[in-house]
Amino acid sequence: MSQTNMRKTAISAIARNVVTGGKIDYCSKPIKEVFGEHVFNEEQRRQRLPKNVYKVLQKTIQAGEELDPSIADAVAVAMKDWAIEHGATHYTHWFQPMTGLTAEKHDSFLSPTPEGGAIAEFSGKELVRGEPDASSFPSGGLRATFEARGYTAWDPSSPAFILDNPNGATLVIPTMFVSWTGDALDKKTPLLRSIEALNKQALRVLKLFNNPAKRVCTTVGAEQEYFLIDKNFFFARPDLLTCGRTLLGAKPPKGQELEDQYFGSIPDRVLAIMAEMEYELMRLGVPIKTRHNEVAPGQYEIAPIFEEANLASDHQMLVMEVLRKSANKYGMTCLMHEKPFAGINGSGKHNNWSMCTDTGENLLNPGDTPHANAQFLVFCSAVCRAVFMHGALLRLSVSSASNDHRLGANEAPPAIISIYLGEQLSDIFHQLETGKPKSSRNGGDIEIGLTMLPKIPRDAGDRNRTSPFAFTGNKFEFRAVGSSQSIAGPNTVLNTIVAESLDYIADRLEAMMKTGDDINAALQKLMPEMVREFKPILFDGDNYTVEWQEEAKRRGLPNLSNSVDGIVQATTKDSLSLFTKYKVYSKRELHSRQDILLENYSKAINIEALTLAMMCRTMVLPAAVRWQKDFAGALTAMKSAGIESPAQVKTLDKLSKTIAEFIESVEALDDIVAHQPHDGVLEHAKYQRDVVLPAMGATRVLADKLELMVDDGYWPLPTYREMLFIR
Numbered sequence: 001m002s003q004t005n006m007r008k009t010a011i012s013a014i015a016r017n018v019v020t021g022g023k024i025d026y027c028s029k030p031i032k033e034v035f036g037e038h039v040f041n042e043e044q045r046r047q048r049l050p051k052n053v054y055k056v057l058q059k060t061i062q063a064g065e066e067l068d069p070s071i072a073d074a075v076a077v078a079m080k081d082w083a084i085e086h087g088a089t090h091y092t093h094w095f096q097p098m099t100g101l102t103a104e105k106h107d108s109f110l111s112p113t114p115e116g117g118a119i120a121e122f123s124g125k126e127l128v129r130g131e132p133d134a135s136s137f138p139s140g141g142l143r144a145t146f147e148a149r150g151y152t153a154w155d156p157s158s159p160a161f162i163l164d165n166p167n168g169a170t171l172v173i174p175t176m177f178v179s180w181t182g183d184a185l186d187k188k189t190p191l192l193r194s195i196e197a198l199n200k201q202a203l204r205v206l207k208l209f210n211n212p213a214k215r216v217c218t219t220v221g222a223e224q225e226y227f228l229i230d231k232n233f234f235f236a237r238p239d240l241l242t243c244g245r246t247l248l249g250a251k252p253p254k255g256q257e258l259e260d261q262y263f264g265s266i267p268d269r270v271l272a273i274m275a276e277m278e279y280e281l282m283r284l285g286v287p288i289k290t291r292h293n294e295v296a297p298g299q300y301e302i303a304p305i306f307e308e309a310n311l312a313s314d315h316q317m318l319v320m321e322v323l324r325k326s327a328n329k330y331g332m333t334c335l336m337h338e339k340p341f342a343g344i345n346g347s348g349k350h351n352n353w354s355m356c357t358d359t360g361e362n363l364l365n366p367g368d369t370p371h372a373n374a375q376f377l378v379f380c381s382a383v384c385r386a387v388f389m390h391g392a393l394l395r396l397s398v399s400s401a402s403n404d405h406r407l408g409a410n411e412a413p414p415a416i417i418s419i420y421l422g423e424q425l426s427d428i429f430h431q432l433e434t435g436k437p438k439s440s441r442n443g444g445d446i447e448i449g450l451t452m453l454p455k456i457p458r459d460a461g462d463r464n465r466t467s468p469f470a471f472t473g474n475k476f477e478f479r480a481v482g483s484s485q486s487i488a489g490p491n492t493v494l495n496t497i498v499a500e501s502l503d504y505i506a507d508r509l510e511a512m513m514k515t516g517d518d519i520n521a522a523l524q525k526l527m528p529e530m531v532r533e534f535k536p537i538l539f540d541g542d543n544y545t546v547e548w549q550e551e552a553k554r555r556g557l558p559n560l561s562n563s564v565d566g567i568v569q570a571t572t573k574d575s576l577s578l579f580t581k582y583k584v585y586s587k588r589e590l591h592s593r594q595d596i597l598l599e600n601y602s603k604a605i606n607i608e609a610l611t612l613a614m615m616c617r618t619m620v621l622p623a624a625v626r627w628q629k630d631f632a633g634a635l636t637a638m639k640s641a642g643i644e645s646p647a648q649v650k651t652l653d654k655l656s657k658t659i660a661e662f663i664e665s666v667e668a669l670d671d672i673v674a675h676q677p678h679d680g681v682l683e684h685a686k687y688q689r690d691v692v693l694p695a696m697g698a699t700r701v702l703a704d705k706l707e708l709m710v711d712d713g714y715w716p717l718p719t720y721r722e723m724l725f726i727r
Helices: 003-016 042-048 051-063 069-085 124-128 188-208 231-235 238-243 268-283 309-329 370-397 423-434 488-514 519-537 546-555 563-571 573-581 587-640 646-674 681-707 720-725
Strands: 088-094 106-108 110-112 118-120 150-154 161-165 168-179 216-222 224-230 288-293 299-304 332-335 351-357 469-471 476-478
Touching: 003 224, 003 231, 042 051, 042 069, 051 069, 069 088, 069 124, 069 168, 124 150, 168 188, 188 216, 188 309, 188 351, 188 370, 188 488, 216 299, 216 309, 216 488, 224 231, 224 309, 224 720, 231 238, 231 332, 238 587, 268 288, 268 299, 268 309, 268 332, 299 309, 309 332, 309 488, 351 488, 370 423, 370 469, 370 488, 370 519, 370 563, 370 573, 423 519, 488 519, 488 573, 563 573, 563 587, 563 681, 573 587, 587 646, 587 681, 646 681
Parallel strands: 088 168
Antiparallel strands: 088 106, 110 118, 150 168, 161 168, 216 351, 224 299, 224 332, 288 299, 351 476, 469 476
């Protein structure tokens, strides 16, 4: 079948598609019974474990105490019996290597007996530690390829769960992944370290407020944006299949200009996918709350309720995996690239972040009393100072070749990191800075004394969708995270930089209180100083304007407009000092991650360039030349019949010149890709950014121009208007 026929067949197949539905029955099993049924959760642990084992394990899970190895066998047996009751035949240690994806190696529960039979076994040793081959995972130079030993270590804070497959089920055990030398080879280990760092420093500050909390965790709710297109279109587009985004494609007559997609009626086929996905996620204990159409045609969003950061990170990886599987069941493909289609909104993963105590107190929730408000303002100030001091590291945490296509466009936050607080909260910080009372939005005067601060409404201002880091009532929303990313990396950075600010605050307050100040007097001295320090990071205006870029430059805020500039922040002097001080990353681990990110950046763009050149030579050019030939033949026939048409001759001439320019552009791209430097990962990445990407852009312009000139019947690739609107 020719490529052109493949496109036509795809449209015909979609037109005949019928959504069957009816597979999920919440009448026979209510939704509350479905939730968590495939999770070895607290209820299962309480029912199945000996009482003493249950208590010890709960201390590890809830209080972060070190795991007692003596309980491992009892937990393993209970976990195995529960899994087998649910049809599991295998178990796997599920980890998150530096690929940004998940990894797993399945082992059977069965062991042969001398009598020729078999028994189901699962020991504490097998639960606590696994040993997958680590040689082929990215390590950034932490290990040589021939050094294959790597270890997975059970993470009790994230419960085991069961994943069904068409012919059975597997017990999945969330784990960390480290090398034989103890270096972190994954994204989970640094995240857990950062959570502990923040917990330690937050408790120091809370102690000064006589807060009884014994543990502080960070909580996260990650909104996931994604596209759905028909599988027939997906398989007919080599760029989507290989790169996750369209490398060429002319702008359709209609995109999102009419603003009729957002929160619109969800198509039946898409709604069926959403329902299937939510059902599977609920069984896995993922607290999905929201689903809706997003701004762009074919774009949607799913959002959960807040969870502790480590569990939220694991669940977010499950969300992406289940999204892909559910879409596939209904003949569609889920695209989570940050910019799969040029000219319309890309996809992000808004990372809603806060801090919570073991007593259930949200530390970023404005309080009901002046004392509670003072505590809130201290923790809010800690976040603001952290972002001001380490905004470049937040930019690092969202750096990728794919996210560069989205950041700074008119639907995503720019690369300049700033904070939106809202009018009233900004007003209160202004008063803290100046010591001068000022009329509030609610009327009346506010006295600057912290003990006299009024209750602060949770929604004290409007929302700012252009801000990369916005306060939204009781949390901060980090909007620059890319849709395909693991949220572990951004939250590791966020936890660590806030831990550093809390450490700074605790040191200052403790020193002042040792000299006789009470908490209020100490805060009266410290808060104005802090606000003056981080004031440059606060901006409540339109982050998309050129004026803001100029103003940000005057304020001294970094504008890391591309990921290469962002990635190299990993090994600056300040970064090395910060992460090693709080034992989140070692110096070796930071250098390795920088190399991995730079290599991934270069490889992604190189693959795109090779794919684009191949598509241009084997698909676009043949279609254009066939049309050129037939068009010229038609003109020759007209001329033979005595019909002269200067306009048609001019059109043919324009087509021929565009084809010639296109051929030259593809040849130039081939030459650029073939002569890449090999003198280090950084120089290679800069070459991709400065040379390869512009060459790809120039080639795309001509390819898209040809799409609008060639007869539609000759064009081999599914077009934007088809992929975005035919469902």
